[in-house]
Amino acid sequence: MERKPVHVAMFSGGAASAYVAYKMVQTHGKENCVLFFTNTLWEDEDNYRFMDEIAEYIGIDITERVDGRTPEEVFYDVRFLGNSRMAKCSEELKVRQTILFLEELRDEENLEPILYFGIGPHEKHRADNLRDFYEHNPIEPIETRFPMIEIFQDDVDVKGIIENEWGIKLPRMYELGFSHANCAGRCVRGGFQHYAQLYKIWPDRYAEQEQMEEDFREHFEKNVSILKKDGKPFTLKEYREQMDKEGLEKFLKKQDDTVPCVCSFS
Incomplete structure (x- = not known):
C-alpha cells in the first residue's frame, strides 16, 4: 500500500x-x-x-x-x-x-x-x-x-x-x-562567546560544565577540552581564569566561528 x-x-x-x-x-x-x-x-x-x-x-x-x-x-x-x-x-x-x-x-x-x-x-x-x-x-x-x-x-x-x-x-x-536555547546554555558547540555568556548569566552552570570537563580529562587521562584555542585544547578552567583576569565584558563581544549543533535545526 x-x-x-x-x-x-x-x-x-x-x-x-x-x-x-x-x-x-x-x-x-x-x-x-x-x-x-x-x-x-x-x-x-x-x-x-x-x-x-x-x-x-x-x-x-x-x-x-x-x-x-x-x-x-x-x-x-x-x-x-x-x-x-x-x-x-x-x-x-x-x-x-x-x-x-x-x-x-x-x-x-x-x-x-x-x-x-x-x-x-x-x-x-x-x-x-x-x-x-x-x-x-x-x-x-x-x-x-x-x-x-x-x-x-x-x-x-x-x-x-x-x-x-x-x-x-x-x-x-x-x-x-543566548543565540539559541539549547541544552540550558551547556551546548558543547557554543564557542567562546557563548560560554562567556553562560559564565555571566549562570556561573553555577558554567562551573558544572567545567567540572564535567575536568572529570572527563582525569577519568580517561586525555588532554581534551570543549573549547579549542590555536588548534589546541583550552579548558573551561583556563578560560574562566582568563575571563576573571582580563574582564568578562571583553569576551562577551567576541564573535565565534563555530559549527552549529543539529539541535539548533530540529
Missing part, C-alpha cells in the same frame, strides 16, 4: 520552529501533523514551559523521544568529549532518535514523513546540509521542507508574532542574550 503523507515539525523549542509548526498545522490539518521533539535531558526548564504553551496554542500534543542519557553520559559511552567541531551527543540523542521515529512511522503506521525545519534565509547553507543528509538516509530518502526559506519570502518577525499576537512568552534564554 502507498504510504499516507504525515507532516512532521522538527520542534527545537525555539521561536522559528514553533512558527513553522503552526503554519504547517494550518496548512495540512492537525490530523495529518506531528510536533516532534527529541529531549536531551539538559534543557532549561523554561523551554518546557514554552513548548507546552506552543503545543496548546497549535492544538496538537508534543511527540517526544528520549534516549535516556544526558550528553555527559554519551561522552563517557563513546569515550569522546564533545567540542565545537564534533558533538556525538547530538548524533545519539537527536539524530538517531529521529531516524528511529521516522522508521516507526513508515514500518508500523504506513506513513510517509515530510520534515519541516525552522531555518531562515540567512542559514541557507544549513538547510542544504540537512536536505542532503535526509536525501541520503541509509534506508529511504526523506523529504525536507524549509518554509522560512521556501515560502515566507519576507523576513518574518516570528518572535514578535509569538509574544504579541499569540500571547506566549519566549524562552527566557533569548531574553538573557
Whole structure:
C-alpha cells in the first residue's frame, strides 16, 4: 500500500520552529501533523514551559523521544568529549532518535514523513546540509521542507508574532542574550562567546560544565577540552581564569566561528 503523507515539525523549542509548526498545522490539518521533539535531558526548564504553551496554542500534543542519557553520559559511552567541531551527543540523542521515529512511522503506521525545519534565509547553507543528509538516509530518502526559506519570502518577525499576537512568552534564554536555547546554555558547540555568556548569566552552570570537563580529562587521562584555542585544547578552567583576569565584558563581544549543533535545526 502507498504510504499516507504525515507532516512532521522538527520542534527545537525555539521561536522559528514553533512558527513553522503552526503554519504547517494550518496548512495540512492537525490530523495529518506531528510536533516532534527529541529531549536531551539538559534543557532549561523554561523551554518546557514554552513548548507546552506552543503545543496548546497549535492544538496538537508534543511527540517526544528520549534516549535516556544526558550528553555527559554519551561522552563517557563513546569515550569522546564533545567540542565545537564534533558533538556525538547530538548524533545519539537527536539524530538517531529521529531516524528511529521516522522508521516507526513508515514500518508500523504506513506513513510517509515530510520534515519541516525552522531555518531562515540567512542559514541557507544549513538547510542544504540537512536536505542532503535526509536525501541520503541509509534506508529511504526523506523529504525536507524549509518554509522560512521556501515560502515566507519576507523576513518574518516570528518572535514578535509569538509574544504579541499569540500571547506566549519566549524562552527566557533569548531574553538573557543566548543565540539559541539549547541544552540550558551547556551546548558543547557554543564557542567562546557563548560560554562567556553562560559564565555571566549562570556561573553555577558554567562551573558544572567545567567540572564535567575536568572529570572527563582525569577519568580517561586525555588532554581534551570543549573549547579549542590555536588548534589546541583550552579548558573551561583556563578560560574562566582568563575571563576573571582580563574582564568578562571583553569576551562577551567576541564573535565565534563555530559549527552549529543539529539541535539548533530540529
